[in-house]
Amino acid sequence: MIKDLGWKVGGAQGEGIDSTGEIIALSLFRLGYYVSTYRHFMSLIKGGHTNYKVRVTSELTNHHGDALHMMFAFDQESINHNFHELVNGSILVYDTAIKNAEAPEKDGVNVCAIPLTDLAKEAGSPIMKNMVSVGVTAAAIGLTPDDFRSVVVDRFGSKGDEIVESNMAAMRKGYDYYNENFNHRLELPDRPEVKEERLFISGNEATSLGALAAGCRLLAQYPITPATEVMYQLIKQFPKMGGAFIQAEDEIAAVMMAIGGNYAGVRTMTATSGPGFSLMMEALGLSGISETPLVIIDVQRAGPSTGLPTKTEQSDVFAILYGSHGEIPRIVLTPRNVEECFYYTMEAFNLAEKYQCPVIVATDLYMGMNKQTVSSIDFDKFSINRGKLISDEELAELEKGAFKRFDVSVEDGISYRSIPGQKNGRFVAMGNESDEVGVEMEEPVLRTLQMDKRARKLANFNDNAGFDYAGAANAELLLVDFGSTGGLQYEVFKALEAEGVSVGHLTISRIAPFPMELAGYLKAAKKILVSELNSTAMLATLLKQQVGEHAKYESCLKYSGDPFLFEEVYAKAKEVADSLKKEVTL
Amino acid sequence: MATLVDFRAEKPNWCPGCGDFTVLAALQKAAVNLGLEPENMVTVSGVGCSGKISQYMGGYGFHSLHGRSLPVATAVKTANKDLTVVAAGGDGDGYGIGMGHFLHAVRRNVDITYIVMDNHIYGLTTGQTSPTTDKGMKTKTSPTGATEEPVHPLQMAIMAGAGFVAQGFSGNLKQLTELIEKGMQHKGFSLINVYSPCVTFNKVNTYDFYKEHLVNVDEDASYDRTDRFAAIKKIEETNENLVGVIYENTDRLAFHEAISTFPEVPIAKNDLQISREDWNKVAAQFK
Numbered sequence: 001m002i003k004d005l006g007w008k009v010g011g012a013q014g015e016g017i018d019s020t021g022e023i024i025a026l027s028l029f030r031l032g033y034y035v036s037t038y039r040h041f042m043s044l045i046k047g048g049h050t051n052y053k054v055r056v057t058s059e060l061t062n063h064h065g066d067a068l069h070m071m072f073a074f075d076q077e078s079i080n081h082n083f084h085e086l087v088n089g090s091i092l093v094y095d096t097a098i099k100n101a102e103a104p105e106k107d108g109v110n111v112c113a114i115p116l117t118d119l120a121k122e123a124g125s126p127i128m129k130n131m132v133s134v135g136v137t138a139a140a141i142g143l144t145p146d147d148f149r150s151v152v153v154d155r156f157g158s159k160g161d162e163i164v165e166s167n168m169a170a171m172r173k174g175y176d177y178y179n180e181n182f183n184h185r186l187e188l189p190d191r192p193e194v195k196e197e198r199l200f201i202s203g204n205e206a207t208s209l210g211a212l213a214a215g216c217r218l219l220a221q222y223p224i225t226p227a228t229e230v231m232y233q234l235i236k237q238f239p240k241m242g243g244a245f246i247q248a249e250d251e252i253a254a255v256m257m258a259i260g261g262n263y264a265g266v267r268t269m270t271a272t273s274g275p276g277f278s279l280m281m282e283a284l285g286l287s288g289i290s291e292t293p294l295v296i297i298d299v300q301r302a303g304p305s306t307g308l309p310t311k312t313e314q315s316d317v318f319a320i321l322y323g324s325h326g327e328i329p330r331i332v333l334t335p336r337n338v339e340e341c342f343y344y345t346m347e348a349f350n351l352a353e354k355y356q357c358p359v360i361v362a363t364d365l366y367m368g369m370n371k372q373t374v375s376s377i378d379f380d381k382f383s384i385n386r387g388k389l390i391s392d393e394e395l396a397e398l399e400k401g402a403f404k405r406f407d408v409s410v411e412d413g414i415s416y417r418s419i420p421g422q423k424n425g426r427f428v429a430m431g432n433e434s435d436e437v438g439v440e441m442e443e444p445v446l447r448t449l450q451m452d453k454r455a456r457k458l459a460n461f462n463d464n465a466g467f468d469y470a471g472a473a474n475a476e477l478l479l480v481d482f483g484s485t486g487g488l489q490y491e492v493f494k495a496l497e498a499e500g501v502s503v504g505h506l507t508i509s510r511i512a513p514f515p516m517e518l519a520g521y522l523k524a525a526k527k528i529l530v531s532e533l534n535s536t537a538m539l540a541t542l543l544k545q546q547v548g549e550h551a552k553y554e555s556c557l558k559y560s561g562d563p564f565l566f567e568e569v570y571a572k573a574k575e576v577a578d579s580l581k582k583e584v585t586l
Numbered sequence: 587m588a589t590l591v592d593f594r595a596e597k598p599n600w601c602p603g604c605g606d607f608t609v610l611a612a613l614q615k616a617a618v619n620l621g622l623e624p625e626n627m628v629t630v631s632g633v634g635c636s637g638k639i640s641q642y643m644g645g646y647g648f649h650s651l652h653g654r655s656l657p658v659a660t661a662v663k664t665a666n667k668d669l670t671v672v673a674a675g676g677d678g679d680g681y682g683i684g685m686g687h688f689l690h691a692v693r694r695n696v697d698i699t700y701i702v703m704d705n706h707i708y709g710l711t712t713g714q715t716s717p718t719t720d721k722g723m724k725t726k727t728s729p730t731g732a733t734e735e736p737v738h739p740l741q742m743a744i745m746a747g748a749g750f751v752a753q754g755f756s757g758n759l760k761q762l763t764e765l766i767e768k769g770m771q772h773k774g775f776s777l778i779n780v781y782s783p784c785v786t787f788n789k790v791n792t793y794d795f796y797k798e799h800l801v802n803v804d805e806d807a808s809y810d811r812t813d814r815f816a817a818i819k820k821i822e823e824t825n826e827n828l829v830g831v832i833y834e835n836t837d838r839l840a841f842h843e844a845i846s847t848f849p850e851v852p853i854a855k856n857d858l859q860i861s862r863e864d865w866n867k868v869a870a871q872f873k
Contacts, residue, residue, distance in 0.1 A: 253687055
């Protein structure tokens with residue numbers, strides 16, 4: 001088990017919960033710790049319970065952890081909602097401003113009633129109760145207010161020294177109050193050294209940085225939780241990088257603009273979540289048949305329909321894999337952590353231009369909206385490759401009008417692309433089936449050739465592995481996952497391995513084209529446990545369809561809207577491991 | 587200099603007598619008259635008989651989805667502001683399934699020209715009621731006569747803030763050519779609604795019908811096309827049976843001009859690689 005410290009603050013939305021959590025997380029990040037965070041929130045602006053969890057570790061994790069060692073409650077609901085997570089030796093701090101506050105009795109939980117609001121008032125304003133809480137935290141975990149100073153300066157510096165100092169004063173009030181009144185201390189994990197290349201960043205931010213580094217210079221998007229944040233970095237950076245943003249009137253327009261931009265030679269993308277993705281399906285087919293590159297980011301949330309807009313799920317799988325009528329080549333990447341959100345988005349642009357087809361990067365709310373330490377993001381690791389773009393010189397050598405945009409004779413199915421503005425490169429991008437220049441036709445032989453041409457493009461896809469495997473070669477129990485579940489299941493894998501279980505971890509990062517090379521691991525295992533955030537075991541269904549081994553599957557499913565806890569997957573994996581042991585004894 | 591031949595592509599296969607032939611001819615003439623080179627022109631169309639125009643017009647083309655020509659055209663122009671971009675389609679395409687995009691394209695004021703071949707009927711699906719079908723007209727889907735209020739595209743475009751609104755008629759190639767030229771020269775979104783008779787499925791809104799009813803505001807020296815309310819009044823007075831430049835306002839900046847940070851160099855011509863220095867600045871926000 002990874003040694004960690006779990007910290008949380010809870011209150012009503014609009015009470016500064018996120019900023020309190022972020023000050024703690026960012027400060028610990030700057031001290032060198034690895035942090036993973038999770039924001040629990042609802043689809044409204046004010047009121048309703050919200051909380052911000054920070055998990056502090058001395059190694060990289062991609063999960064916010066189950067254990068809670070310190071909890072700040074700004075209201076009674078926060079106590080009620082989160083108390084059960086507090087572990088032995090933990091601290092619950094609640095604000096004495098809560099009327100008739102009640103904390104349940106539990107051995108090992110140190111309950112501290114602290115006048116957070118009153119101390120904040122003494123420092124100048126009741127809204128600084130969050131800074132008082134930071135001070136209390138500093139005292140309880142053996143740090144000092146100065147350890148948090150740089151973040152306070154960054155946040156409030158633009159408002160003047162006075163504001164910075166009053167926030168620091170509020171922090172000191174909390175720090176002194178805790179030291180004067182309480183003895184209980186929590187232990188931070190070992191402190192790693194500070195490394196410059198690390199970032200504290202969310203999956204959505206990493207996605208937009210990936211797009212930027214890949215040369216995406218046009219974004220068309222319609223706002224939707226949890227994909228909205230993908231826009232902000234691009235909107236901010238585009239003016240310096242020569243790009244532009246269009247806020248589309250709906251997701252249909254957004255995806256059509258993304259297709260139009262790519263057609264005109266600009267790396268263009270759109271980002272959305274399930275409801276928007278459903279609206280984009282017809283256009284997916286257009287990208288496929290017109291062979292126009294397209295990158296769509298789907299930050300999945302809990303469906304169906306409007307579903308749970310602020311909760312996570314991995315249930316768009318079939319919509320992404322099969323959505324749109326007719327048959328087209330498509331590539332679907334499922335990054336498993338924040339770092340991969342960056343690299344896979346970058347790669348998506350190369351793949352879209354190389355194969356001239358839609359590429360969908362399926363992330364989710366859990367990793368999209370939560371910030372964490374990422375060990376290294378380096379745009380130099382990747383080079384821009386624009387695929388088969390015909391040059392002006394090559395076009396000039398052709399007879400007038402001889403350019404065949406949809407040349408069916410190409411062996412790999414990928415024909416050269418021209419860009420409007422290029423002389424003698426005329427073609428018509430077609431939603432209809434067309435001949436080799438782009439004139440609609442319904443001639444059966446040529447139609448079949450065009451279908452075969454497009455299908456050939458991905459037949460020998462080997463641009464990335466599509467999965468990673470850890471563990472012994474012939475592990476009896478195989479843990480399988482994709483997307484953001486990968487980080488958590490890796491921890492489960494490590495825990496079981498340490499217990500001597502014969503276990504392997506297969507984590508999938510591409511579901512189309514399906515990475516057939518992983519079949520051997522499924523065939524070698526005695527039991528396959530697939531953990532995924534949906535109710536119909538979509539990934540397991542895909543594996544059965546592609547590989548088989550139907551009798552071996554067990555599923556760990558969750559569709560409450562919350563991400564998996566370690567304990568949930570661990571307990572299920574343990575149960576399956578135990579059943580294997582029994583089989584041996586019998 | 588490009589000639590008409592350069593703007594010809596596939597031979598059209600519209601019904602003999604279809605109004606869309608004239609629209610295509612006018613578009614080709616306008617492109618030649620404006621001295622455009624075919625490689626710098628993109629025609630984006632939707633779906634329907636009229637949507638086939640992108641295959642028949644020289645230059646680059648995009649035959650997109652039903653009702654979705656405008657978002658594609660918007661992005662093409664935004665991606666490369668040096669291109670001349672025309673979106674085209676029918677009344678079903680633009681005012682039915684594509685109505686949302688139409689109003690937003692007007693608001694956004696991207697520098698594109700939108701030509702709607704308005705025949706008051708669904709042609710390619712063989713004769714159903716369209717958004718501009720006159721009330722009372724009998725079609726396959728309104729056997730007792732259409733009951734819905736027709737869409738009023740000219741008024742809607744003007745009220746939504748369009749800077750150039752014209753209406754043409756397929757029976758007058760010369761005027762239609764001039765209207766398209768003016769629309770393409772207008773900096774911002776221009777709408778050219780064209781009464782383009784469907785000789786097969788609409789026996790009401792025929793060439794003869796229009797010849798009899800149309801009022802030409804281009805020949806009316808007293809008509810003030812810069813007066814929004816006068817324009818609306820004229821449209822209502824003529825029961826939309828008018829041709830010419832109906833409204834013009836050159837004050838509004840086009841989308842790419844209005845955004846102060848819009849890149850000087852066409853986006854499509856940008857270097858994609860970012861520098862190490864720029865990257866470090868971007869990454870520093872997350873430390």
